[in-house]
Each structure stands twice: as structure tokens, then as C-alpha cells.
Amino acid sequence: MSIESLTAQLRDFAQDREWEQFHTPRNLAMALSGEAGELLSLFQWLRDGQVSGWLDDPSNRTAVEHEMADVFGYLLRLADVLDVDLEMALRAKIDVNAQKYPVELARGNALKYTALASRRPADS
Structure with missing residues (x-):
């Protein structure tokens, strides 16, 4: 799937829910920052050498993947709104x-x- 198709899918998702009104650059940037913080919090108390073992647990890996997807999704929405x-x-x-x-x-x-x-x- 390309960046363009992901962007279109996210745009459609927001339009279907009438969320464009909330997807201002400021709000999207804040949401992006918040999701990056949630991703960071997953690793906060792990030592570097602990990460690979921690990721062997499927629930931890899924949590990381979901937070990364949230960060990526908000970045794509922000780029779309700003025409970047x-x-x-x-x-x-x-x-x-x-x-x-x-x-x-x-x-x-x-x-x-x-x-x-x-x-x-x-x-x-």
C-alpha cells in the first residue's frame, strides 16, 4: 500500500465521521505528539538490552505496532491537511x-x- 492510498484511506475515514472539523494542524500536531509519547512510554523503564526480549511477548509487540501506527497515521493526516x-x-x-x-x-x-x-x- 502506498503513502497516497493510506492518506486517502485516512481522509475517507475522517470524512465519513465528519472529523475534518477536528483535524486542524494544531490538533493533529498535538495528537501526533501525544501518540509519540505513548510509544515512548512503552520503552520508558526498559534497558536497551531488555527490548528484544520484551518484544518477544506478542502483547508488547502489538502495543508497539499500534502506537507506531497511530504516530504514522497522525503524521499522514497532518501532511494531508497541510498539503505536504x-x-x-x-x-x-x-x-x-x-x-x-x-x-x-x-x-x-x-x-x-x-x-x-x-x-x-x-x-x-
């Missing part, structure tokens, strides 16, 4: 990040791009 082409926006952002985080400076570390700038060799 998410695929194009993501490709553009990847290009921006490639400039900010050149492979030779960013490989193997988690430094922010502003800290990487000081690692650039001086131009001769």
Missing part, C-alpha cells in the same frame, strides 16, 4: 542532513552537526 508531500520532504531533508553530517566527519559518533564543524580540516 512527505516523500519529497523526506528526500529533501536527507539531502540537508547529508550536508550537515558528511560521512567522513559523522561516521561512528553522535555529535551534533555544530560540533562536527570544528572537526573539519582547515582549507588550504
Whole structure:
């Protein structure tokens, strides 16, 4: 299923219920943030090494999948309402990040791009 067809399905779902009135950019952004928080809460007290075992429990995996789907769904609705082409926006952002985080400076570390700038060799 494509992003376009998922977006259309979500749009139809909202229209059938007359929910467009509630799907303002502000409300959708808040809902997206709330769902991201619900996803985060599932992992809140787990150590990194515990996650894979925790996900072996089907109820935990289903909870994660549902929260991820909620986040994705609200993001798609927000993009639809704002007429944002998410695929194009993501490709553009990847290009921006490639400039900010050149492979030779960013490989193997988690430094922010502003800290990487000081690692650039001086131009001769």
C-alpha cells in the first residue's frame, strides 16, 4: 500500500465521521505528539538490552505496532491537511542532513552537526 492510498484511506475515514472539523494542524500536531509519547512510554523503564526480549511477548509487540501506527497515521493526516508531500520532504531533508553530517566527519559518533564543524580540516 502506498503513502497516497493510506492518506486517502485516512481522509475517507475522517470524512465519513465528519472529523475534518477536528483535524486542524494544531490538533493533529498535538495528537501526533501525544501518540509519540505513548510509544515512548512503552520503552520508558526498559534497558536497551531488555527490548528484544520484551518484544518477544506478542502483547508488547502489538502495543508497539499500534502506537507506531497511530504516530504514522497522525503524521499522514497532518501532511494531508497541510498539503505536504512527505516523500519529497523526506528526500529533501536527507539531502540537508547529508550536508550537515558528511560521512567522513559523522561516521561512528553522535555529535551534533555544530560540533562536527570544528572537526573539519582547515582549507588550504
